[in-house]
Each structure stands twice: as structure tokens, then as C-alpha cells.
Amino acid sequence: MKEPLTQNIQDYLKTIYELGEDGDSASTTALAARLGIAPASVTGMLQKLAAATPPLVDYRKHQGATLTTEGERAALEVIRHHRLLETYLVTILGYSWDNVHEEACRLEHVISEEFEARIAAALGHPQRDPHGEPIPTPELVMPPDASQPLSALRPGQKARIVRVQASDPALLRHLDSLGLTPGAQVEALDYSPYDQNLTLEVGPAPAPPRVIGVAITRQIFIEIIK
């Protein structure tokens, strides 16, 4: 009954969680795209996860899947591992923020609860990872995050970057070079409704304005200042 979940299943649950964060259920195709496998394979797995004891997902044909309480626990456990690992790799082992994702993806499935506890303690029980993503608590509660996408910022508004929802190394290096990292302040100078480009001043001091496309501004999350 309490068989440990395979790494594969952990990846499915994690991905279903991430796709479901904005409220809706995770579709077969979206899962297939994220996991890099054929949609037919996803269908098979969702049927299996829904039929497991206890069930890990709620699944109805053509309706996609959402996590059960059990499934969510498992997903949050993996996500906690992943984000603690990313933090550890950057903070203690000196990795750069753009190449921790892959390593954490492999490690997240194999570390023990003791390992988790020890790195959390070594890091001083951090609340967020190097990309600003909140780290679930040891009790597997996801801290609330009220940030909104940078794409919603409008001229005259100032904001602080809270998190960057990206894992592609090249993109992360690009953002780093622009100064678009968690904690940075930005002010919207201009917005073009036609292409949704946002012109930003990044940082506190006299900085050259940057024009950023929506493909990027949708992946950056902010809190508006005052």
C-alpha cells in the first residue's frame, strides 16, 4: 500500500502540480509536451495514477488530471527537494543559477529525508530558491505567493522582481545579463499594446532602458512597490 513512487511517477505528479497552479487541470497534451513524451503515453499513465490505491490523480476522459491530496503531497515533496537542492547548489557549492535545474531534477528523486533536513539546516531553512520560487515547508505547505507577472506592469509603476519562472540556461543567462533577477527593482517606462513590449529601467541607478518582449515578461513575477 505504501509502495514508494517511481521517479517517473514523481515527475508526472510534479508536472501536474505545476500545470495546475493556475487553477485548471493538466491536459494530456500539455503534460506530454512538458515531459517530452507522446500524448498516448500520458493517457496510459494518468489512467494508472487514477486507479492506484490511494488514487494520486482525479482523471476523467478528455478532461485532464488534477492531483488528489495524496498526489499533491507527493508532488510537494519532490518540489521541496528540487528547490532546496537548487538553493544548496548555488549557495554552498557555487553553481550559477542557470545550470542548477538539470542537476536538481536528477537529485530530487533520490535524496533521503535526512539529506533534505541537513541541507535545509545548512541553508538556514530558506523560503525561496535562487529563482525566487517558494520552497514548500517541511510539512509540505506551499507558501502563498501574491506576485503577478511583469507583463502586467504599466508605465509609471515600479516593482521588485520576486521570482523568475524559467529553467532554460540560455534564457537565465540572458536575464542575468539584463539584471532581471529576484530582488531587482524595475520601472516601466513605456508599453506598446501592439506587440506587448515593455520598456523598462532596471536597477536603482541611471540605467539604459530595455525593451522586453512578452515571452519574457510573462515568465517574470513581481510585486508592485507602493
Next chain:
Amino acid sequence: MKEPLTQNIQDYLKTIYELGEDGDSASTTALAARLGIAPASVTGMLQKLAAATPPLVDYRKHQGATLTTEGERAALEVIRHHRLLETYLVTILGYSWDNVHEEACRLEHVISEEFEARIAAALGHPQRDPHGEPIPTPELVMPPDASQPLSALRPGQKARIVRVQASDPALLRHLDSLGLTPGAQVEALDYSPYDQNLTLEVGPAPAPPRVIGVAITRQIFIEIIK
């Protein structure tokens, strides 16, 4: 051609290396016992490993297996990972020496070369792990080790413990409580040829003599002093 080896295959190669360290080839049964699987399964895998391109083992029916150069490289890579990880877990993360084995066994297959390099650097490129086992160099050369089993020590001889070849947590805790850890000095006070028990004084100071059976003394390796 350069497909990455599965974790399973890595475990086979590592185990074949360990069983072959004393010269002879690794038998089907010995492998099955170590890996906790049925002998028939081992036969199948050995055939596969011998048929791989490049071949990872030399295998002849009923003769057991030895590693090819390729197979040995892969084995040493895994062993280097394992021993560096054990060292890191004990030295940096504060694990006790008796419970690092399992964790390292899971991690050894998934860490990157970058991870390996960073923990090696953080540890100052150690030569031996917490049990005294030599750590293969980054070029995958196993450092020579001239130690001999404690079971060969005879009354009047003094020795320093170099390595402890054991992974069972209960045994390791027991050895720790006896002071039988790498670096410790021992002197043989008595030897019983009938049961091969060795009576030892452990440590430098006035210590109570300990009578140790051969099941233990064969797993501890020493260098005789002067």
C-alpha cells in the same frame, strides 16, 4: 555508441569490480548474492554486458565475469562518486559513518561531473573516504593500497587501521564503539588458532583488551607499524 549506462548496469560493474579486487573473476552466484537478485537474472545481464559495444565485461560460460578496460572505467567512475559522496556526507553534512552508504548508493548514479568536481574541491581532493577506502583519482586510477587484513596480525605486532571494508550500519556502529576506526592503533596481545580470535589492545593508552572474531578482523585492513 556512447549511450549512457543505466543505473543497473553501473551497479553490476561496480560489484564486479569489488568482487574482482582479489584477483579472481566475479561468479554468477556471488554477484546475485551481492545484488540481491536471482542468479538467472545475473546470467542474462552478463551476456548482455559481454555483447555490448564496446563490451563491458569478459564473460565465458560458467567462468564468471571480469571487467574490460571500458567496464573498469565505468566502475571506477561510480566508485569515485560513491566514495567522494560518503566523504562529503560525513565531513560537510555531518552524517555519521554508519549511515552514509545507502545515501551514497542512490546519489552515485545521478551526480554530474560538475557536482563531482565541486565536492572534491570542497573536500580538498581527499585520498580516502570515511571508512579509509581509497578514492579513485579524477583520471580514474585506483590508488594502490598495501594494507593487509587485521586477521593476519599476531601477538606482539602493532598496526594502524587503514580501512574498514563494511557497510552494515550496525556493524559500523559496533566498530566505532570499540575504537576500531581508520587511524586507530592496535596491538595484538593474543591469538587463538582454534577460533582465530584475536585479543587486541585498541588505542594508545591503557585500554581494556578486546577479543575480536575473524568475521570482523577480516573486514579491517591495517599497516603494520615498524
Next chain:
DNA sequence: ATTCTAATTTAGTCTAACCTAAATTATTTT
């Protein structure tokens, strides 16, 4: 040299996950 035993191999299954191709259902457009 023969017999016995222990080790090993063969043969045939099983499970987890994946795949492709074909069939079906849902959704959008006409």
C-alpha cells in the same frame, strides 16, 4: 570412471514505461 551435488544457464513470464498507428471524441468553423 561414475555419480552426486552445486552452480549455472535456458526458456518462458511479468511489469513499467515507452512507442506508433488507428480510432474516437471534442471543439471550432462554415
Next chain:
DNA sequence: AAAATAATTTAGGTTAGACTAAATTAGAAT
């Protein structure tokens, strides 16, 4: 409302790695 398109599911097949049971071979003992 019907047709076209897109999403999803079904069906059938593959691979890795394990299993059991039966057959064989090697080595030891008579």
C-alpha cells in the same frame, strides 16, 4: 447542423530488467 480540425484514447508492440522452473554443466567424492 454539418464538416473540418485538433485533442485524446485505444490497440498492439518494444525494451529493460527482473522472476520461476527446468535443464545442463562443472567439480567433488566415491
